[in-house]
Structure formats: C-alpha cells, structure tokens
Amino acid sequence: MTDEQPRKVEFAEYLRQHQSQLFGYIHSLVRDLNDADDVFQQTMAVLWKKFDDFNRRRSFVAWACGVARFEVANFLRARHRQHLYFTDELNLLLIDAQAELAPSELEDRRTALSQCVQKLRARDRQLLEECYGERGVHATAERQGRSTQSIHNSLRRIRRALFECIHRTLVQEAHPELMP
Amino acid sequence: MSTHHDMPDDLDDLIDDYLGGAMDEARLEALENRLRADADARARFVRYCRMHTDLHLEARACQAAQRAMNTIDRLEQGALSAAAPDTRRARRRWWLASAAVVLVGLGLWGWAASRREAPEEPQKEIAWLTNAQDCHWSNSQAPAGDMRPGKVLRLHSGLAEIQFQSGARLVLAGPVALELVSGNSARLLHGKLTAQVPASAKGFQITSPHGKIVDLGTEFGMAVAADGTTDVYVFTGKVDAYADAAHTPNPGAVSVQEKQAARIDARGVILQAANKAADVKEFIRAIVPPPRIVPRTFALDFRQAVAGTLTDAAGLGTGLTQRLPGTGKKLRAHDKNLRLNLEEGRLELTTTNTDLNTSFRLEWGEYLGVRLADLGFTGKEDFAITVVVPDIPELPRVGQFGLYAGLHSKMSIRGGMISTKEPRQYKQFLVENPDGNDVPPQYMGVGFPGDDLRLTLRREGKYYTLTVENQTTGSSTTIRVRQPVGLDGEADLCVGFFGANTQSDQQRTLKLKEFQVTVWTVAGT
Numbered sequence: 064m065t066d067e068q069p070r071k072v073e074f075a076e077y078l079r080q081h082q083s084q085l086f087g088y089i090h091s092l093v094r095d096l097n098d099a100d101d102v103f104q105q106t107m108a109v110l111w112k113k114f115d116d117f118n119r120r121r122s123f124v125a126w127a128c129g130v131a132r133f134e135v136a137n138f139l140r141a142r143h144r145q146h147l148y149f150t151d152e153l154n155l156l157l158i159d160a161q162a163e164l165a166p167s168e169l170e171d172r173r174t175a176l177s178q179c180v181q182k183l184r185a186r187d188r189q190l191l192e193e194c195y196g197e198r199g200v201h202a203t204a205e206r207q208g209r210s211t212q213s214i215h216n217s218l219r220r221i222r223r224a225l226f227e228c229i230h231r232t233l234v235q236e237a238h239p240e241l242m243p
Numbered sequence: 244m245s246t247h248h249d250m251p252d253d254l255d256d257l258i259d260d261y262l263g264g265a266m267d268e269a270r271l272e273a274l275e276n277r278l279r280a281d282a283d284a285r286a287r288f289v290r291y292c293r294m295h296t297d298l299h300l301e302a303r304a305c306q307a308a309q310r311a312m313n314t315i316d317r318l319e320q321g322a323l324s325a326a327a328p329d330t331r332r333a334r335r336r337w338w339l340a341s342a343a344v345v346l347v348g349l350g351l352w353g354w355a356a357s358r359r360e361a362p363e364e365p366q367k368e369i370a371w372l373t374n375a376q377d378c379h380w381s382n383s384q385a386p387a388g389d390m391r392p393g394k395v396l397r398l399h400s401g402l403a404e405i406q407f408q409s410g411a412r413l414v415l416a417g418p419v420a421l422e423l424v425s426g427n428s429a430r431l432l433h434g435k436l437t438a439q440v441p442a443s444a445k446g447f448q449i450t451s452p453h454g455k456i457v458d459l460g461t462e463f464g465m466a467v468a469a470d471g472t473t474d475v476y477v478f479t480g481k482v483d484a485y486a487d488a489a490h491t492p493n494p495g496a497v498s499v500q501e502k503q504a505a506r507i508d509a510r511g512v513i514l515q516a517a518n519k520a521a522d523v524k525e526f527i528r529a530i531v532p533p534p535r536i537v538p539r540t541f542a543l544d545f546r547q548a549v550a551g552t553l554t555d556a557a558g559l560g561t562g563l564t565q566r567l568p569g570t571g572k573k574l575r576a577h578d579k580n581l582r583l584n585l586e587e588g589r590l591e592l593t594t595t596n597t598d599l600n601t602s603f604r605l606e607w608g609e610y611l612g613v614r615l616a617d618l619g620f621t622g623k624e625d626f627a628i629t630v631v632v633p634d635i636p637e638l639p640r641v642g643q644f645g646l647y648a649g650l651h652s653k654m655s656i657r658g659g660m661i662s663t664k665e666p667r668q669y670k671q672f673l674v675e676n677p678d679g680n681d682v683p684p685q686y687m688g689v690g691f692p693g694d695d696l697r698l699t700l701r702r703e704g705k706y707y708t709l710t711v712e713n714q715t716t717g718s719s720t721t722i723r724v725r726q727p728v729g730l731d732g733e734a735d736l737c738v739g740f741f742g743a744n745t746q747s748d749q750q751r752t753l754k755l756k757e758f759q760v761t762v763w764t765v766a767g768t
Contacts, residue, residue: 091292
C-alpha cells in the first residue's frame with residue numbers, strides 16, 4: 064500500500080501532460096462528446112491497471128492511444144457501429160499522427176482557434192455555440208426552422224474558415240516578416 | 244509543417260462528413276484509403292478532429308460557466324431560496340469538469356473573457372457578498388468571486404451587505420463606492436455604510452479621503468460626501484478617528500464614544516454635537532428583507548415509481564402520499580384501481596361507486612393526493628393543484644372526476660366534470676361539502692367524452708376557483724366561489740384528484756398526467 068502513492072503521482076503526471084491528446088484521439092474516433100467521455104473513463108481504468116507494463120522509455124501517448132483503440136473498438140461494437148470504423152492498420156497510423164502532435168502545438172492551435180472564433184460573424188459564432196453546446200445540431204435545426212443538412216453545410220463552411228484561420232495565425236506567428 | 248492549406252477539397256469534405264456523422268460505408272472507405280496513402284492527410288485529419296474537439300469542449304465550458312454565473316446572479320438577487328441549482332446535466336464527469344476549468348479562461352465566445360480581470364496571480368478573496376436587496380451595480384456587474392484587494396464595489400442603488408475575512412460586516416447603501424483593501428480594511432470613496440465589528444475583527448479600518456476610522460469593537464455609521472468630508476456616528480462601543488496628515492495640520496487620533504458623532508475634513512477631526520439625530524437615522528444598520536413570496540412546487544410526471552408512496556396494483560409507488568382522510572379505508576395497499584403507466588407518463592385511475600355527498604361508500608373512495616403542509620402550507624398561503632386528463636372516458640349520469648381540497652371526507656371542496664342527464668355530456672362543477680353533504684353546486688360549461696382537459700383548483704385569498712381548459716375545443720372556463728368557512732385557516736389540508744362512478748356500477752378509467760401542486764409561501768415566516 065505504501066508504494067502505491069508514488070506510482071499514482073507518476074501516473075497522474077503522465078496524464079496531466081497527455082490527457083488532452085488522449086481525449087482528442089478518442090473523440091476523433093467516437094465523435095460524440097459524451098461517448099468520448101465514457102470511453103475515456105474506461106480507458107483510464109485500464110491504463111491504471113496496466114501501468115506497470117508501460118515501458119517508460121516509450122511514448123506514453125502512443126501506449127495510451129493503443130489501449131484506447133481497443134476500448135473504442137469494444138464500445139463501437141457494443142453499439143453495433145462496427146461497420147463505420149477504421150481498419151486496425153489505419154488506426155495504428157493515426158496513433159502515430161496523434162503522437163506527433165505535440166502538446167505545445169495543441170496549445171498554440173487552441174489559442175489561435177480562440178482568436179479565430181472572435182473574428183467570425185456574430186451569426187456564425189452563435190450557430191457554433193448552439194450546435195457544439197448542449198442543444199446540438201438537430202435541436203438547433205428545429206429551432207431555426209432549417210434542415211439538418213443546411214446546418215451541416217453551414218458548420219462545414221465555418222469549420223473550414225476556422226481551420227484556415229488557425230493555419231494563417233500560426234504561420235504569421237512563426238514568420239511575421241512574411242506577412243504583409 | 245505538413246498541414247498545408249492547399250489540400251484538395253474532397254479530403255476536407257470526407258473529414259467533415261466523418262465528423263458530422265453523415266457517412267456511409269463507401270465514403271468511409273474512401274476516407275480510409277486517402278488517410279492510409281498519405282501522411283500529410285493523416286496530419287491534417289488529426290488536427291481537424293482536434294479543432295472539432297476543442298469547439299465541443301469550449302461550448303460546454305462556456306455554457307457551464309454561464310449557468311454557474313446565472314445561478315450566482317440569482318442567488319445574489321435573493322430570488323433563489325430553497326430551489327436547487329440547475330442540475331439538468333447529471334453527467335458531470337471529472338474530465339469535462341476539468342476541461343471546463345482549463346478552457347473557460349480562453350473564452351472562445353467572449354463571455355468568459357469579458358469577466359476576466361488581471362489574469363495571473365490569482366489573489367484570494369478577502370470579502371464576500373452576504374446579502375443584497377434591489378441592488379444596481381455599475382456595469383450591471385454584481386461582485387462575484389472577485390472580491391480581492393483593490394476591487395472597487397460601485398453600488399448605484401439598493402442595499403448590500405458584505406463580510407470581511409476578519410468577520411467585520413458592512414451594510415452599503417447605494418449610491419456608494421468602496422474599495423477592498425485587505426481582509427480587515429477598506430476605503431470608502433463616497434457614500435454611506437454602517438459597520439458591525441465583532442471582537443475578532445477589532446482594529447478594522449476604513450479610510451476616507453480625509454482620514455480613517457479604526458474600530459475598537461463596535462457598530463458605527465460612516466458617510467463620505469462628494470468633497471471628501473467624512474462623518475462618523477458611533478452606535479455602540481467606540482472608535483478612533485484620524486485625520487490624514489497630508490490634509491490637515493492636526494493629525495492624530497480622536498476617540499469617538501457611543502452615541503457621539505465626529506466629522507473629518509480639512510480642519511482635522513472635530514467632535515459634533517450629538518443633536519444630529521436626523522442624520523443618524525439615515526444610516527441603515529441591517530437589511531430587512533420585504534416579505535418574499537416563494538412558490539414551492541410538487542410535481543409528478545408519472546414516469547418513475549417513487550418508493551414509500553401509495554402503490555398501484557403492481558406495487559409501484561405512485562408518488563402520491565395521502566388519501567383524503569375518511570376515504571379508501573377498504574382499498575388494498577396495492578390498490579387494484581391504480582396503474583402507473585411509466586411509458587406513457589400517466590396514472591390510470593379506475594373509478595369506484597362512491598360519493599362525498601352523503602358520504603356514500605367512501606371506504607372504497609378514490610380521493611388521492613398529498614398534504615399541503617409538506618410544501619410549507621400553514622393555512623394562510625395561496626395554492627393551486629393542476630392535473631391533465633386526456634381523452635376523458637364516458638361516465639354514466641352523476642359520474643364525476645376532478646380535484647379536491649379538504650380536511651377530511653366531511654369537510655372539503657371539490658370540482659371538475661360531472662356527467663349530466665343528457666347522454667355523453669359533462670358539466671363543469673365546483674361544490675362545497677361542509678358536513679358530509681354538498682351544498683348546491685355551481686355549474687358551468689360543457690364537455691364531452693374524448694376531450695382533453697387540464698383542470699386547476701386554486702385558492703386565492705378568500706376564494707377558490709376551478710378552471711377547466713379544454714384542449715380539444717380550445718375553450719377555458721372558470722368557476723369562482725368564496726372559501727368555505729370550515730377550511731378557513733386550516734393548516735392540515737389534503738389536496739389531489741378523484742374519480743367516482745357515482746350512482747352507477749359502470750367503472751371507467753381516467754388517465755391522469757402532469758399532476759402538480761404549488762404553494763405560494765412567504766419566505767422567512
């Protein structure tokens with residue numbers, strides 16, 4: 064019992080550094096925030112149980128995402144959604160891509176996103192807030208008297224613009240001399 | 244970096260469809276192939292997904308923060324008493340909660356940003372708002388979680404009570420501006436306050452433009468005029484008054500005793516004649532709340548069984564806790580006339596051949612409900628009972644259903660629909676039953692089997708009203724009668740609904756939905 068505490072501290076520290084990447088990975092696969100939350104909880108429990116097996120010289124993100132991959136697969140299978148799921152091969156490649164995404168870049172992207180949202184038209188900001196918040200796309204469509212498809216189209220346009228804007232912001236920060 | 248923005252659009256389309264959940268197997272396969280073939284595409288994919296995640300988290304955080312602020316605002320305006328905070332989302336797991344904490348500071352939607360002040364070095368709060376009445380704060384911003392050193396509270400009007408870490412309490416009377424200095428001191432920029440300082444906070448100080456007051460365990464009032472002139476009056480105990488050395492040739496402490504007044508201005512501290520009683524009365528020493536009416540509501544949607552309440556045929560708790568005393572004694576514990584239909588959200592009540600009028604077979608009577616006292620009723624308060632009865636059945640003549648309020652089966656008022664001698668026709672009725680026998684009822688309106696009704700029995704002051712909203716025809720009819728003498732001031736009322744195939748053996752089943760009882764209690768009594 065007494066040597067449990069340092070292990071827990073170490074585990075918590077790994078998580079603190081990488082929880083955002085891990086959550087992002089899970090969310091990218093299950094695509095629903097509450098589902099992602101469930102799978103994240105489940106994954107955490109497994110990670111803690113297997114923490115002794117973790118080779119400290121390896122990447123924690125890669126290891127954790129590997130575990131999460133199985134949890135996601137179990138979860139989707141239980142929901143009968145297995146047919147809308149990437150192959151194992153692609154999943155391994157995606158874990159690599161995820162692990163390459165450094166926490167500092169995530170942070171920069173999030174900050175840039177924040178600035179970019181501010182630059183949106185008020186109407187677009189409102190739509191984002193509604194669709195990404197508790198109301199969700201369907202209820203928003205109903206409230207606005209629009210079709211779900213039309214809302215999806217708007218969201219697609221907004222996401223494109225935001226992604227573009229994040230890119231520009233980061234380039235500008237890295238090379239201010241290049242910008243007019 | 245590999246996330247070039249000149250990726251072909253079709254990849255973005257695929258990713259977007261994937262995130263939106265609008266994807267069939269063929270498109271998923273197309274996406275899979277693109278991602279497998281191209282590392283840049285994968286890099287773009289994880290970043291695009293990440294943005295999607297961040298948008299989700301931020302929106303949640305934003306809304307959670309907004310709800311929290313709304314709750315705080317309501318609390319501070321005193322509008323919220325016994326009501327629970329908004330707990331619509333039970334799913335508050337630690338991840339989302341911690342994500343909210345991390346992200347809320349970013350303020351994507353600008354709301355959180357507008358609330359933010361000096362971002363780094365979070366200082367501890369040194370005071371708390373403990374009471375507020377009709378407060379109008381400058382910029383409409385009530386202090387909330389930001390009462391740190393340096394914070395200036397500007398109250399245009401109304402009364403606010405704040406408590407310092409040390410235990411000292413101030414009542415501010417708007418218009419007033421007060422700067423928080425430490426856990427045991429503040430600066431009065433202008434306006435009036437009174438201070439109550441317990442022994443633990445002895446030494447509590449309030450500075451003013453011309454000096455300061457140091458409390459020695461007491462209660463005092465203090466006012467700063469536009470030109471900085473400071474008046475102090477000691478209600479109990481004593482204080483030391485100092486003039487600021489920079490403003491006056493006569494600095495130094497002057498002791499001000501109980502029921503004494505002093506003025507600090509450019510001349511120094513000057514004790515005043517204690518005949519300024521009129522001014523003294525202007526100090527507000529405590530916030531006395533006006534009587535506040537708080538509705539307390541009990542509602543049943545019949546979508547879940549409630550343990551420990553009257554049970555239906557299958558033993559499910561209906562949520563109802565009482566029968567009108569004097570009724571239903573022979574009914575079984577698992578009442579076979581009741582069926583809780585959880586899927587439809589309704590309680591099905593099969594009528595029995597009974598009648599409150601003449602106390603006919605009431606041991607079988609179905610007069611169900613709750614005790615008003617459980618909602619804080621003491622005999623004086625107004626209240627209302629509502630139930631929705633869709634698709635009303637056809638009861639034979641004199642068959643009746645509706646709502647009641649009563650002490651027991653021989654002292655009640657009831658109203659609803661009663662079947663008339665015309666076939667397939669109801670009238671609306673409201674009748675007092677003062678001694679086991681009905682007085683002549685009030686009749687009005689009309690209704691037919693199959694109608695959807697919403698019934699409300701309400702007490703307002705000395706009157707009872709019964710309103711029937713006919714949702715099938717869109718009409719609404721109200722009958723109003725004086726409160727029965729026998730119910731006046733009685734605290735132990737039982738209220739609820741009933742159904743009876745009076746003077747017939749043809750039982751019918753009523754579907755009861757959305758039962759609700761509200762008592763308008765007076766807070767603080």
